Amino acid sequence: MADEKLPEAPQFRLPDPALVTRTMAEVAERGQRIVTDFLKRQSESGGTSPDPLNIGGAFLEMTTRLMANPARLVQAQMGFWQDYLTLWQNTARRMMGQEEGTPVIAEDPKDRRFKDEAWRDNEVFDFIKQSYLLSARFFQNVVGGVDGLEPKTAQKVDFYTRQFVDAMSPSNFLLTNPEVLRKTAETGGENLLKGLSHLLADLERGKGQLRIRMTDDSKFRVGENIAVTPGKVVYQNELMQLIQYAPTTPTVLKRPLVIFPPWINKFYILDLRPKNSFVKWATDQGHTVFVVSWVNPDGQLAEKGFDDYMREGVYAALDAIEQATGERQVNAIGYCLGGTLLATTLAHMAAKRDTRIKTATYFVTMTDFEEAGELGVFIDEEQLRGLEEKMGKRGFLEGREMATTFNMLRANDLIWSFVVNNYLMGQEPFPFDLLYWNDDSTRMPAKMHSFYLRHMYQANDLVKPGGLELLGVKIDLRRIKVPSYLISTREDHIAPWKSTYRATQIYAGPIRFVLAASGHIAGVVNPPESGKYSHWVNDSLPPDPEEWFKGATELAGSWWPDWHRWVTAADKAAKEQVPARVPGAGALPALEDAPGSYVAVMGAD
The missing domain is CATH 3.40.50.1820 (Alpha/Beta hydrolase fold, catalytic domain)
Known part of the structure; x- marks a missing residue:
C-alpha cells in the first residue's frame, strides 16, 4: 500500500499577471462608459414600466389559486422530498464505491447542457445534475397543476417558470459546471478574464443592454460569401x-x-x-x-x-x-x-x-x-x-427586441449556451452563417x-x-x-x-x-x-x-x-x-x- 501512488491533482496554472492587470484596467474603463451610456439612454427614453411583460399579475393569480388548494402543494412537496432522499442514498452508495443504480431522474438525451461525461461519471456532478432536474420538474409540475387559471395566464406562468428553470441550470455557473472548472484549471483562469472581456463587448454592442454575440460576424459579408446567387x-x-x-x-x-x-x-x-x-x-x-x-x-x-x-x-x-x-x-x-x-x-x-x-x-x-x-x-x-x-x-x-423574443422561445440553445461558451469558457463564438442571419x-x-x-x-x-x-x-x-x-x-x-x-x-x-x-x-x-x-x-x-x-x-x-x-x-x-x-x-x-x-x-x- 505504501508503494501505491496517489492520483496526481490537476495542475492549476496561474494567469499571466500582466494579462490580469491589462484586463482589469480595461474592465474599469469600459464598465464606467457602459453604465454612463445606459443611464443616459434610460433617462432620455423616460423609463419603462417596472413589469412591462405583465408577469407579476400572472404569478400573483397563480399563487392565489395554488394556496386555495394546499393539499396538492403538500402532495407535490412530499413526492419531491421522497425522490430527493432516494438521490441522497444513491449518491452515498456511489461515494462508498458501490455500483451506480438507476438514476432517480435522467436528462433528455437531446439536452446538450449535460453532454460532458462528468455529469454522469462523477458522483458529485451527477448529484448536482439530478438535484436540478428534480427541482425543475417540481416547479413545473406545481405551476402546471393549478386549476382555474385562464388559459393565457396559465401559458404565461408556464413559460416564465421555464425561463427561470433554464436560467438556474448548474451548467450556467462556474462552480457547478465541470467543463468550465476544467477549462479554468487548464488556463489558470484566463478563460474567465477573456469571458469578462466578451461580456463587456456585448454590453457595449447593446449600449448597456446585453447583446450576446452568437457567431463570429467578421467572417461573413452579404453579397460576398452569403447571398451570392447572381x-x-x-x-x-x-x-x-x-x-x-x-x-x-x-x-x-x-x-x-x-x-x-x-x-x-x-x-x-x-x-x-x-x-x-x-x-x-x-x-x-x-x-x-x-x-x-x-x-x-x-x-x-x-x-x-x-x-x-x-x-x-x-x-x-x-x-x-x-x-x-x-x-x-x-x-x-x-x-x-x-x-x-x-x-x-x-x-x-x-x-x-x-x-x-x-x-x-x-x-x-x-x-x-x-x-x-x-x-x-x-x-x-x-x-x-x-x-x-x-x-x-x-x-x-x-429588430433586436423581436430577436430577443424569438431567442427566449429556445433559451437553452439561443441564450444560455452562448453565455457558457463566451463568458465562462472564454471562447470565441463559432462562425455560423445561420446565426449571422439570425443576428442581422x-x-x-x-x-x-x-x-x-x-x-x-x-x-x-x-x-x-x-x-x-x-x-x-x-x-x-x-x-x-x-x-x-x-x-x-x-x-x-x-x-x-x-x-x-x-x-x-x-x-x-x-x-x-x-x-x-x-x-x-x-x-x-x-x-x-x-x-x-x-x-x-x-x-x-x-x-x-x-x-x-x-x-x-x-x-x-x-x-x-x-x-x-x-x-x-x-x-x-x-x-x-x-x-x-x-x-x-x-x-x-x-x-x-x-x-x-x-x-x-x-x-x-
Missing part, C-alpha cells in the same frame, strides 16, 4: 427591392416564380450559401426566380400599414414581373409572415377577380392564430399598450406591427370572414381557390404545425399539406443534397391534424423535390418552356447587382 435588382419602391436571378438553364419554365419572405427577417435565409440556397436550387430547376427584399424601415415609414405591404409589396411585384418577363401569371411562395401576406392578398385578389397568381406555396405560415404557440405569451393588452407606446416614440419596433435583425413600422399583433395574434380577425377590410375589400380566406402547397415543420416553435394545418380547412382550392422534420428554419432550408430531415405526406386532409399525421407516410430527405413536382403539375401550362430570361434584358433595366442595397441596411445597435 441576379439583378430590377425594381424598387419605398418598401422593397425586387431581385430577378440569372438563369442557369438554357430554357426556363414559362411561368415565373416569386418569393415573399417575412419582413421580420431578411430574405437571404433562402440564399445563405450555394449548397443550401433554395433560390439557387429553384433556378437550377428551370424557374425564373424573383425575390422581394424588404426595406429595413426607419421612423420615416412609421405609417406604413399591412395594406401598404400588399400594395407596394405583392401587387407591385406582380406588375414589375409582368413588365420584366411579359408573363402575367406567376407561381408565388410566402414564408411565415410573407405567407400570411400572400394569403391575405389572394383573398383580396379573389374579390377583385384578379387571377395573376396561379399557385400559392406557404412556408410555415399561420392564417388562423387561435393557437399561436408560445409567442402568444407576449400578446396581451398590457404588453401591447407598452409596445405601442415604445413604437410611437421611434416610429418602429427595433430588422425593424418593423409601428402601424404595420400594431395592426399585425392586434388583428391577427390578439383578435384572430384574419380567419373570420369579413373580419378585416384592406384596400377597400373585406377579406375572406375561403374565397382562395388557387392550388395551395403548405409546408410546415414538426418542431416549429414560431408557427406550430397544428395551427398552420388549419388552413387546409379554410382554402377552397386543391391543397397539398406536407410536414417536414426539424424546425422553423432547418426544416425549410433543407436541400436534397444534405440528406437530412425526413418529411411526411398524406393526400387526405381530415379536420384533425393528429388524424392526418397518423395516416401520413414518412419519406426520407428533403421535401423540395416534392414541391417542384407539385408546382409543375399544377396545370397543363405549367411545364411549358421558353428561352432563359436574363435579368435587365426585358422592359425593366437592372438597377444594381443582387442582393441589392436594401438588405445591406443593418438594424440600429
Whole structure:
C-alpha cells in the first residue's frame, strides 16, 4: 500500500499577471462608459414600466389559486422530498464505491447542457445534475397543476417558470459546471478574464443592454460569401427591392416564380450559401426566380400599414414581373409572415377577380392564430399598450427586441449556451452563417406591427370572414381557390404545425399539406443534397391534424423535390418552356447587382 501512488491533482496554472492587470484596467474603463451610456439612454427614453411583460399579475393569480388548494402543494412537496432522499442514498452508495443504480431522474438525451461525461461519471456532478432536474420538474409540475387559471395566464406562468428553470441550470455557473472548472484549471483562469472581456463587448454592442454575440460576424459579408446567387435588382419602391436571378438553364419554365419572405427577417435565409440556397436550387430547376427584399424601415415609414405591404409589396411585384418577363401569371411562395401576406392578398385578389397568381406555396405560415404557440405569451393588452407606446416614440419596433423574443422561445440553445461558451469558457463564438442571419435583425413600422399583433395574434380577425377590410375589400380566406402547397415543420416553435394545418380547412382550392422534420428554419432550408430531415405526406386532409399525421407516410430527405413536382403539375401550362430570361434584358433595366442595397441596411445597435 505504501508503494501505491496517489492520483496526481490537476495542475492549476496561474494567469499571466500582466494579462490580469491589462484586463482589469480595461474592465474599469469600459464598465464606467457602459453604465454612463445606459443611464443616459434610460433617462432620455423616460423609463419603462417596472413589469412591462405583465408577469407579476400572472404569478400573483397563480399563487392565489395554488394556496386555495394546499393539499396538492403538500402532495407535490412530499413526492419531491421522497425522490430527493432516494438521490441522497444513491449518491452515498456511489461515494462508498458501490455500483451506480438507476438514476432517480435522467436528462433528455437531446439536452446538450449535460453532454460532458462528468455529469454522469462523477458522483458529485451527477448529484448536482439530478438535484436540478428534480427541482425543475417540481416547479413545473406545481405551476402546471393549478386549476382555474385562464388559459393565457396559465401559458404565461408556464413559460416564465421555464425561463427561470433554464436560467438556474448548474451548467450556467462556474462552480457547478465541470467543463468550465476544467477549462479554468487548464488556463489558470484566463478563460474567465477573456469571458469578462466578451461580456463587456456585448454590453457595449447593446449600449448597456446585453447583446450576446452568437457567431463570429467578421467572417461573413452579404453579397460576398452569403447571398451570392447572381441576379439583378430590377425594381424598387419605398418598401422593397425586387431581385430577378440569372438563369442557369438554357430554357426556363414559362411561368415565373416569386418569393415573399417575412419582413421580420431578411430574405437571404433562402440564399445563405450555394449548397443550401433554395433560390439557387429553384433556378437550377428551370424557374425564373424573383425575390422581394424588404426595406429595413426607419421612423420615416412609421405609417406604413399591412395594406401598404400588399400594395407596394405583392401587387407591385406582380406588375414589375409582368413588365420584366411579359408573363402575367406567376407561381408565388410566402414564408411565415410573407405567407400570411400572400394569403391575405389572394383573398383580396379573389374579390377583385384578379387571377395573376396561379399557385400559392406557404412556408410555415399561420392564417388562423387561435393557437399561436408560445409567442402568444407576449400578446396581451398590457404588453401591447407598452409596445405601442415604445413604437410611437421611434416610429418602429427595433429588430433586436423581436430577436430577443424569438431567442427566449429556445433559451437553452439561443441564450444560455452562448453565455457558457463566451463568458465562462472564454471562447470565441463559432462562425455560423445561420446565426449571422439570425443576428442581422430588422425593424418593423409601428402601424404595420400594431395592426399585425392586434388583428391577427390578439383578435384572430384574419380567419373570420369579413373580419378585416384592406384596400377597400373585406377579406375572406375561403374565397382562395388557387392550388395551395403548405409546408410546415414538426418542431416549429414560431408557427406550430397544428395551427398552420388549419388552413387546409379554410382554402377552397386543391391543397397539398406536407410536414417536414426539424424546425422553423432547418426544416425549410433543407436541400436534397444534405440528406437530412425526413418529411411526411398524406393526400387526405381530415379536420384533425393528429388524424392526418397518423395516416401520413414518412419519406426520407428533403421535401423540395416534392414541391417542384407539385408546382409543375399544377396545370397543363405549367411545364411549358421558353428561352432563359436574363435579368435587365426585358422592359425593366437592372438597377444594381443582387442582393441589392436594401438588405445591406443593418438594424440600429
